[in-house]
């Protein structure tokens with residue numbers, strides 16, 4: 001049993017089996033020539049059905065997720081929408097109230113065309129989840145910690161409830177990565193992530209991953225991958241293969257920075273509230289720490305209303321102001337005008353997404369520089 005960093009460099013097929021290259025090459029091809037009809041000597045036929053570079057990434061992902069199967073998709077949303085298509089016509093899905101906006105939009109606008117309905121519930125209440133289970137419910141979808149308020153769901157308890165009712169559990173594990181949170185060990189059937197975020201880690205790729213131990217689900221997902229065609233491009237697969245090798249050391253530094261910055265922000269009078277599951281003051285701290293290795297690299301905070309948010313962001317110089325998270329550089333987001341802009345002010349207020357709420361995805365910069373930068377901006 002090796003450590004995380006050794007494993008990420010050696011414990012899956014990292015050497016190209018066709019050439020011995022120490023970096024899996026980019027097999028930048030759409031098709032593969034055959035020497036005869038029905039050529040069984042060829043493993044690959046057409047890149048939408050499979051490609052050696054993408055296959056290498058999928059093997060790497062299966063190692064990372066400790067799953068039997070993993071499939072790569074063209075975005076986190078492609079992974080999510082393909083998984084949600086496991087629901088049959090006439091069925092019903094339960095999701096968190098504060099599920100990722102794209103997932104919410106897909107479930108609310110696309111799935112109803114297939115006669116699939118959904119309930120958005122407070123996942124911190126098992127009773128609430130159970131009360132929403134209908135005879136046609138087929139799936140409980142978890143996302144923990146949530147975006148942007150880092151609400152925590154008890155994965156094991158929800159999976160047990162789902163098993164009791166013979167429902168499938170799907171977990172969006174993007175915020176924690178499989179290094180720090182392992183939903184399969186807690187009973188999940190399918191785990192998915194936006195690999196755009198920490199897994200790739202360099203803000204230069206959009207990608208998604210679906211992992212499972214269930215052969216039937218894998219076969220269904222492979223069919224969807226092939227037929228909907230949301231496959232990952234070769235160049236992007238190669239970039240992620242490179243990015244994932246440093247996932248361990250990147251995450252270690254990002255999480256360290258996040259914990260220290262959350263503790264620092266908690267001491268500031270100009271900050272009214274800090275949301276970070278690694279803080280003892282966080283309402284979901286105990287559950288989160290029982291199912292994850294640490295608080296993760298994302299935190300949110302509310303600055304005093306008397307602050308001008310535009311002025312605050314103009315004074316933050318190190319984190320880039322942008323949507324997304326999980327890059328080596330710190331990323332500051334403003335949910336009210338970015339991820340949650342499509343909601344009305346009333347809907348946002350109901351969710352706790354106020355105009356003075358900011359989300360910080362901590363990168364690997366020097367901690368003292370990040371703290372000095374935020375401190376200066378908050379003055």
Ligand SMILES: Cc1ncc(COP(=O)(O)O)c(C=O)c1O
Nearest residue numbers: 075076077100172174194196207
């Ligand atoms: C938790 C979560 N899941 C899924 C997604 C969608 O991923 P992508 O942008 O790669 O499609 C995001 C994007 O921000 C996210 O934050």
